Amino acid sequence: MTTTDETQAARPAGRPRSARAEKAIIDATLDLMGEGISLAELSIEAIAARAGVGKTTIYRRWSNKEDLVVDALAKLKSPLPEMGGRSVREDLIAYLEVVRRDACDARSRCVLNIAMNDAERHPRLVERIRQATIEPRRAVMSALLQRGIATGEIRADLDVPVAMATLVGTVMWYVRSVGLDGVDGLPHDIAERIVDQLLAGLASR
Amino acid sequence: MTTTDETQAARPAGRPRSARAEKAIIDATLDLMGEGISLAELSIEAIAARAGVGKTTIYRRWSNKEDLVVDALAKLKSPLPEMGGRSVREDLIAYLEVVRRDACDARSRCVLNIAMNDAERHPRLVERIRQATIEPRRAVMSALLQRGIATGEIRADLDVPVAMATLVGTVMWYVRSVGLDGVDGLPHDIAERIVDQLLAGLASR
DNA sequence: GCGTAGCGAAACTTTAGCGTATCGAAAACG
DNA sequence: CGTTTTCGATACGCTAAAGTTTCGCTACGC
Incomplete structure (x- = not known):
């Protein structure tokens, strides 16, 4: 099909997705939930506004709210406590x-x-x-x-x-x-x- | 103004408010909150439906949701633990x-x-x-x-x-x-x- | 029994968010 | 440069719910 090697990279044409926008969306989601917003109250529009991002950019990555929340919480996973083991x-x-x-x-x-x-x-x-x-x-x-x-x-x-x-x-x-x-x-x-x-x-x- | 003694009862004319409806409203509010509904999600319409009451009857008594919740929680006050005092x-x-x-x-x-x-x-x-x-x-x-x-x-x-x-x-x-x-x-x-x-x-x- | 005010039901207006579509600009690639 | 895709922004139609108003009926006091 294309001239590129599809078995390896298969990099798509066009402008690549912004990692910066993705991080802003995740951060905005976590911030809003950290402020006590429940899952039901959490709105895509509020996330987009907080992240300084268009709603399109969110819907292009996650098809619904739950998927976004799961991804956001996954990024949050703080490391398990490190214990010296002395006593x-x-x-x-x-x-x-x-x-x-x-x-x-x-x-x-x-x-x-x-x-x-x-x-x-x-x-x-x-x-x-x-x-x-x-x-x-x-x-x-x-x-x-x-x-x-x-x-x-x-x-x-x-x-x-x-x-x-x-x-x-x-x-x-x-x-x-x-x-x-x-x-x-x-x-x-x-x-x-x-x-x-x-x-x-x-x-x- | 009126012929009734205003210093004491000042009972208003017309049909008195139903204590039964009031209790049903309070109960419905507590039930819904007990089901995990947060304050923001709690809707007057849901309370009215649960209580079998018109929304008018609620708005006539409480001008907003917070006032209703305060009254409902006040009725809930369970007794302080009774302790024998032996040890x-x-x-x-x-x-x-x-x-x-x-x-x-x-x-x-x-x-x-x-x-x-x-x-x-x-x-x-x-x-x-x-x-x-x-x-x-x-x-x-x-x-x-x-x-x-x-x-x-x-x-x-x-x-x-x-x-x-x-x-x-x-x-x-x-x-x-x-x-x-x-x-x-x-x-x-x-x-x-x-x-x-x-x-x-x-x-x- | 009349007047008054509360009653439940239903219609209304308003608001908020969802999901989609469209726009010009921007960023990567060949 | 031209193509392709994403970017942020904005508008749109839709649904759900909020809060207000209207309506016919009902209960109580005078």
């Missing part, structure tokens, strides 16, 4: 520090908002988010606690699911209650304080 | 059991959803919810932990704000993660297990 206590602190930072970040928060609020209305989308984002983190946390049990740092009869809810839930709830006033007013060592208090227990000796 | 451990369990039940109840959940998601868009409304619903519960929980410190059941150096986030956050997060699959599949003694594990601590002795 379970230190790894728990490092993990919760990442959770704390995510909980304070509007863009990361919107992932959880969607997962929790739109589960019934967009089951496939929510399931994709669960598999891609939530499950890997749960697995890391679970493995970490199991390792602690093996090394003796953690009590052998630990209820692991409850402990995972405790560690993450404490950070999330703390940020949402105390930290609502000023997100930056959080103590910088909150992750360490939480881990130490939970390891030691609330009761007196 | 701090038992009271904590009783308190968390109430939290667990609220976390599973759609109508109660919607209060928190609004408080967390619509804080920026409806600051006055959210503040009213905080003062009426959240703060009293935080005060009860704080007093309970202080009592535990006084009686020696709780360690004296407890970080009370962190501990409050731990107790409530664990229940909320547990319900949201484990309980998402089947709300009724929750262990019935989850409050007791959470309290005991937190009192004892996660570390081995």
Whole structure:
């Protein structure tokens, strides 16, 4: 057909698509969702306006809203917490520090908002988010606690699911209650304080 | 002006407003919000249809959506947890059991959803919810932990704000993660297990 | 029983977003 | 340079929902 080698590049004729526009669209989508806009309220027109882009440019890439949101959330995937592995206590602190930072970040928060609020209305989308984002983190946390049990740092009869809810839930709830006033007013060592208090227990000796 | 005594009743002429319709409107509002409808998506038409009422009947009582929601949430105010007071451990369990039940109840959940998601868009409304619903519960929980410190059941150096986030956050997060699959599949003694594990601590002795 | 005001139903006007089409300009390629 | 495709902008027809108004009917007090 054409004179170009189709088996390799097959670069299409004409002006190439702007990577800059694509990034602006993704960013605008994440920004709007980070501002608390629900999936239902999110409008293509608002995204186009925010991105400084024509609606055509969006519809040329994504045929509907859900596809765009999936792609946008995929770009968001922050790396799994990096843990030194020296002690379970230190790894728990490092993990919760990442959770704390995510909980304070509007863009990361919107992932959880969607997962929790739109589960019934967009089951496939929510399931994709669960598999891609939530499950890997749960697995890391679970493995970490199991390792602690093996090394003796953690009590052998630990209820692991409850402990995972405790560690993450404490950070999330703390940020949402105390930290609502000023997100930056959080103590910088909150992750360490939480881990130490939970390891030691609330009761007196 | 009129012949009636205006200082007291000043009952207006004509057909009185139907208390039955008013209750139906409030109930429909709470039901819809309990189904996960956000404040922005909540439509007067949906409320009218659900309540079996004309839109006129709603607009005659509330001039806008926010006023209606405030009134509806005010009717929702569930009683503060009743605690026996025998031991701090038992009271904590009783308190968390109430939290667990609220976390599973759609109508109660919607209060928190609004408080967390619509804080920026409806600051006055959210503040009213905080003062009426959240703060009293935080005060009860704080007093309970202080009592535990006084009686020696709780360690004296407890970080009370962190501990409050731990107790409530664990229940909320547990319900949201484990309980998402089947709300009724929750262990019935989850409050007791959470309290005991937190009192004892996660570390081995 | 008359007047008044609330009742539910339905028609209306307005607004917002969707998805498509069209435009002149711009960017890559041969 | 000419072709091809994308760019941002704008306009269009369509649908859904909001909020307002109208209408015939109903319930209560005088």
